[in-house]
Amino acid sequence: MDDRNSFYRLGKVNRRTLMMGAAAGAATLAMPAVLRAQAAPTLVTSIRSLSNPYHAVWKQGAEAFAKSVGLEHVTLVSEGNSEKGIADIKAMLAKTGGNMVLNSDPNDTPDARPIVEATVGAGAFVVTQWNKPADLHPKDFTPNYVSHIEFDGIASGKQIAEILFKAIGGSGGIVALGGMISTTAAIERKKGLDEALAANPNIKLLDFQVANWKSTEAFDLTSNLLTRFGDEIKGIWAANDDMGVGALEALRAEGLAGKVPIVGVDGIKSAVDAVRAGEFAATVTSDPFWQGGMGLAIPLAAKTGKIDVATLPPENREFYGTAVLIAQDNVEEYYKNNIDSQPVIDWTDLWGRVTGPIRT
Template sequence: MKSFMQWKVLWAVVLCVAIAAGVMAVKAEAADKVTLVVSIRGLDNPYHANYAEGAKALGEILGLPVDVLSTEADSQKGIADIKAEVARTGGNMVLNLDPNQAPDVVPIAKILEDAGVYWVNWWNKPDDIKVTDYKYWIAHITFDSVGTGYFNAKELFKTFKTPNKGKIIALQGLLANTPAIERFQGLQKALAENPEVELVQWEGADWDRTKGYNATKAMLVAHPDIDGVWSANDEMAMGAIQALKEAGLAGKVLVNGTDGIPEIFDAIKEGLACSTVLQDAKYQAQLGLSMALAAKEGKLDVAALPAKYRSFKIPGVEVTRENVDQVVKEFLESTPTYDLTDFFARFVEEAK
């Protein structure tokens, strides 16, 4: 007959074995879960931070882990981080990618194709690269950037003392960045339709607020009599507004933006900016991750998709003083519940 001490030791051993087995089971269950991964430029930009918010909200709904990778505007870091994430997860992941620049897509595609990781890409890719040549690259999605640049330019021209007649300066984004190129094309289209509006100078400011401020300040020295500042995104627009304030021109010379960060909405309400186009990054993250997860689970047959659904455009939300309050309430003060049952519900046109 076992002594009390022997029973005590035996029960301790059994308890330890049970705990160890439970821990192993939890680890095994966690290891079986697909990791939802987003790769963005950085959390310091509210637009990109919304990618993370959207992904985390989806992860909570699905009960799946979420990892947020930040390139910090460094293409090599972005590529290396994705490679490390594939190794860490053993390829049991899906990816929603917003690459730093278009050329980054090719090495990232090779990493993901070799690992069998389904992914969706936003905004940037080289023009000569076809999504349909890849098995795991589900889709390249972008917003109608030419239309965005055109809309904002037209809104800006309306604010001149004499509408559609005056001088502007412009802030361009990363020059190798597809949406930057296309938004500037939209500006050029508006200028062609309004020959009495003159673009007197433009500078690249890399989507950065400080660079936007410095570039605007320098251009104002050469052109103090401008009627407007066209900006390819909100961050640079906010930098331009600061430079205009220091020059005593804020509210007299208006700015436009694109992306839909909180500050630009305030600037529109205050009469410092005329417009922006909200690119709903929360929706972008959830759409891309949901498509990739559906493909991984065999619910979406990528090879059977029509070519137009492998590379396509969706619309942004055009924001002016007339609808700014409504947009803030719907998109900023809450995270909408998106209908992701139809991945192509917002399809506008095929993207080349």
């Protein structure tokens, strides 16, 4: 059944019901609740910043899904301000009367609780991604808090570190750029780096600096690190691609692009271009296009009754999604299928990329 047509049919039923209710008298009082329950919901995405290429692709995925089901889509941007992010969501809940589904990447880990509580309290449905407190669980807010999605940051951080170590010949000094220290992804990716370092004693971590996921901060920090350590720096580990690209620009300013390998996470276009050019050794993508669309598809399926949230297994409530390594051996194929053209995703395959439950 075409979702768009089903929502249109619901709208027609509402108008007939309203006319019948007006004639019946007492039933009229119940009409607003019925209308809210059956009207087409609004799809809402809440992310940190569209200036970040990763979140820009996330928005594209959300819009592609919204178009596929014929629903209105609204993007809320916190610009790294937790209070703004939470306030904007509450305002949208009020505007829609709770008739919405939300895909939220909370700006910071503590933000997830007020976002979930406000959404559930309004009767809306929500999926969170990346950041939430360890004691906040979808099962405690069934059915409205449908799922939480992460990607195994420890595995990704360790994988790219090992590739970097191999690229510099198994020994030498590296520097590392971390994300916001209070976010799950930054914490886990740093743990992965630490595990790789512990297993490779010939690699020396010269310095670890926090660049808060931003290319501008990474550029400045890398420039300073190059001045400080000079040719001791054989490679650069970055917790996300945007910081990696900032580091690359700092290397380019010193004529070192392609001579000092970089690794990152996210699979943004500029990083994939750098892999193709031999300036990045690798990147790992969680596929933000998929995240943007599937983070709406799952709660919409719950709201419309296509899935019964109460019967979902634990691995569908809090799960790791599938991450993909992009390196020299597969970069051209990835570029063709994901950058040269819009990815083709089956939005009805809600659980096809589940790799397992999140570690507790």
